[in-house]
Amino acid sequence: MSNSKTRVTFQCSTDIKDALEACSGDREQTVSALIVSVLRDYLITQGYLESLKKQNLQPTQAKT
Numbered sequence: 001m002s003n004s005k006t007r008v009t010f011q012c013s014t015d016i017k018d019a020l021e022a023c024s025g026d027r028e029q030t031v032s033a034l035i036v037s038v039l040r041d042y043l044i045t046q047g048y049l050e051s052l053k054k055q056n057l058q059p060t061q062a063k064t
Contacts, residue, residue: 020034
């Protein structure tokens with residue numbers, strides 16, 4: 001998994017923006033962090049992204 005970050009911009013209704021801000025405030029995180037968290041969970045369940053837990057459980061190969 002890459003640690004590099006890139007910017008993504010999207011449009012949404014005012015209602016969705018307000019709800020994102022309220023939810024992120026309740027969770028004490030940024031809107032960006034909330035969106036990334038929700039998208040990561042969705043992409044894992046849909047099979048587009050590997051779970052962090054699954055990545056960490058894979059055995060490492062010994063160097064020869």
